[in-house]
Amino acid sequence: MIERAGEKRWIVGVDLGGTNVVVGLVPVEGGEVLGLRTRPTDSARGAKFVVDRMVAMVEEAIAEVTAEHGATRAAVAGVGIGSPGPLDRRTGTVINTPNLGWRNFPLRDLIANAVHLPATLDNDANCATYGEWWLGAGRNVETLVGFTLGTGIGGGIVLNGEIFHGCSDVAGEMGHMTIEANGRRCKCGNYGCLEQYASGPAIATRAVEGIETGVETLLTEMVGGKLEDITAAIVYEAALQDDAFAQEIVHETAKFLGAGVANIINILNPEMVVIAGGVTKAGDRLFVPLRAEVRRRAFRSAQECCQIVPAELHGTAGVVGAAAVFKKEQFGAM
Amino acid sequence: MIERAGEKRWIVGVDLGGTNVVVGLVPVEGGEVLGLRTRPTDSARGAKFVVDRMVAMVEEAIAEVTAEHGATRAAVAGVGIGSPGPLDRRTGTVINTPNLGWRNFPLRDLIANAVHLPATLDNDANCATYGEWWLGAGRNVETLVGFTLGTGIGGGIVLNGEIFHGCSDVAGEMGHMTIEANGRRCKCGNYGCLEQYASGPAIATRAVEGIETGVETLLTEMVGGKLEDITAAIVYEAALQDDAFAQEIVHETAKFLGAGVANIINILNPEMVVIAGGVTKAGDRLFVPLRAEVRRRAFRSAQECCQIVPAELHGTAGVVGAAAVFKKEQFGAM
Known part of the structure; x- marks a missing residue:
């Protein structure tokens, strides 16, 4: 039984x-995230520090929400954790995260034992996509694919209401799909990965390259001439201020992203593609050319049944999705 | 109950x-195809002619196999049909096949009514992949992706023992994945589709282009100087005869195909990729550089769990897979 009569239950x-x-705490039956809190990871202080911080945040959130609702700790079903990967979901182990410097780290059980609650572990990009499927843009579809554009390009695949993991939990690496067979070298070792054309750093790099060839743009002024300070966020900002060069970069990004999205539509024929990350701030300046590029490239009968939409759960998709993974694994149904 | 005690049953x-x-007739429990026969489609003679021919072939195959086994017609469970698409599986209708010139053609029910047996309809490339999964190269895996290289490049996706169709039966169009965002124009309307680099006609085109620039090769002699007679099959043949130029073309084809296969491995992380079609005749000359290209491009943890193998059911994968679709739809289990 998921919920006792009359008593609200949550998943952290x-x-x-x-x-x-x-x-944050997510109601088992869905709803607003409560007790939401954000703190720096400070991974340089070591794995123990990070785990202690996570445990403290979980305890504080539980204390706050149960006190507010006059509930007991029994109202908390467990903890869903989303982490950068690769990871082994079965053992709850982070195999290797370059960003955090961890190797074969038993994150799930460390947290579970510290808070005396059952816990699950899944990939952060999978969680973000699953969160959008459960309570965000995709709440009325069964099958969707998520692209998260940031420093890298992550992704997740939800088929018939379940995260599709593949045979070694790698499925959904949409950022490392080749769209230019002889294109830019990627840090993954491949050439021409989508990530090299549509991630935040790729956008900033193209902006700097353009300015260095003499293009006039607001961007130069916005960073006080320090080109190394140009970020994708500043490019979106300039595009919204009608800077022609910034708009051209957003347009180009939409075209590259469109090639990647069209590939997914021809291969998986999903009901929805959800785009998350800072780039969605560019709004129609991104989505209008993105959809046009997909129309140009994908099979008509596949694109006609596929909505291409921005994510809705800004800042909470990962929390909601991590809780959704816990719910699915512990209770079976969503 | 799938099989009566002591009585063999078949699916056409x-x-x-x-x-x-x-x-051909495929035993419900799997095994060798019986009563196999092939006849020209002769689609120019019209849809009725083709359906009558299909019905006649089904009746002949049933008569032959039941007579040989002293069985009655009751031993035949039904008919699985694989057809070029796009099609509507639910209604059993071929929506549109340029090759046959059909539109909204109720193929499944025409066959079912004529032979008085239940029937199912699925896409030919899906059937070929499902056949390999059921009784071919993929019989020990749950999740595989098939690429069929011929005039075009078709494909199919089998996840957890089921064909994955997507929301409008388009899933698996691997040939129309962009691998060169600004590459060759494809007849599907897109640019840089895998099909433009690794299909039979693409291979022949590259061979002719090379010869026209003055390359010396056995190929010229093999077609008596008539370059328009060069086909992919002739290129494979020359490669097996150690012709350096033909080997270079096979090698290049393997590299393009490798980019497409690596994309699938990073996106779907399958246990197996099965390559079917004439190109597999090139054997190791294809598979060695293909696997090397995938190693260069795909995530290690994804490629380590993925076998890349040639198809095993030469000429019968489509028949076996069409029967497998019938079995799955009618009996639920495989």
Whole structure:
């Protein structure tokens, strides 16, 4: 039984990132995230420090929410954790995260034992996509694919209401799909990965390259001439201020992203593609050319049944999705 | 109950292609295809002619096999049909096949009514992949992706023992994955599709382009100087005869195909990729550079759990897979 009559129950969602840890309580039946808190990961202080911080945040969130609702700790079903990967979901182990410097780290059980609650572990990009499926943009579809554009490009695949993991938990690495067979070298070792054309750093790099060839743009002024300070966020900002060069970069990004999204539509024929990350701030300046590029590239009968939409759970998709993974694994149904 | 005690039962598999119709009886519990026969499709003679031919072939195959085994017609459970698409599986209708010139054609029910047996309809490339999964190269895996290289590049996706169709039966169009964002124009409307680099006609085109620039090769002699007669099959043949230029083309094809296979491995992380079609005749000359290219491009933890193998059911994968679709839809289990 998921919920006792008349008593609200929650799942704690934990979203561990390279920069921040985000924690909140998600009602088992869905609803608003409560007791939400964010603190820096400070991974340089070591794994024990990070785990202690995560445990403290979980305890604080539980204390706050149960006190507010006059509930007991029994109202908390458990903890869902989202972490950068690769990881082994079965053993709850982080195999290797370059950002945190961890190797074969038994994150799930360390947290579970410290808070005396059952816990689950899944990949952060999978969690973000699953969160959008459960309570965000995808709450009315069964099958969706998520692209998260940031420093890298992550992704997740939800098929018939379940995260699709593949045979070694790698499925969904949409950022490392080749769209230019002889293109830019990627840090994954491949050439021409989507990530090299549509991630935040790729956008900033293209902006700097353009300015260095003499293009006039607001961007130069916005960073006080220090080109190394240009970020994707500043490019979106300039595009919204009608800077022609910044708009051209957003447009180009939309075209590259469109090639990647069209590939997914021809291969998986999903009901929805959800785009998350800072780039969605560019709004229609991104989505109009993105959808046009997909129309140009994908099979008509596949694109006609596929919505391409921005994510809705800004900042909480990871927490909601980590809780959703716990719910699915512990209770079977969503 | 699938099989009555002591009595063998069969499913008729029908593989409708642009060139040939292939029909055979597949034991419900798996095994060798019996009563196999192939006849030209002769689609120019019209849809009624083709359906009559298919019905006649089904009846002949049933008569032959039941007579040989002293069985009655009751030993035949039904008919699985594989057809070029796009199609509507639910209604059993072929929506549109340029090769056959059909539109909204109720193929499944025409066959079912004529032979008085239940029937199912699925896409030919899906059937070929499902056949390999059931009784071919993939019989020991749960999740595999098939690439069929011919005039075009088709594909199919089997996840947890089921064909994955997507939301409008388009899933698995691996040939129309962009691997060169600004590459060759494809007849599907897109640019840089894998099909433009690794299909039979693409291979022949590259060979002719090379010869026209003055390359010396056995190929010229093999077609008596008539370059328009060069086909992919002739290129494989020359490669097996150690012709350096033909080997270079096979090698290049392997590299392009490797980019497409690596994409699938990073996105779906399958246990197996099965390559079917004439190109597999090139054997190690194809598979050695193909596997090397995938190693260069895909995530290590994804490629380590993925075998890349040639198809095993030469000429019968479509028949076996069409029968497998019938079995799955009618009996639920495989």
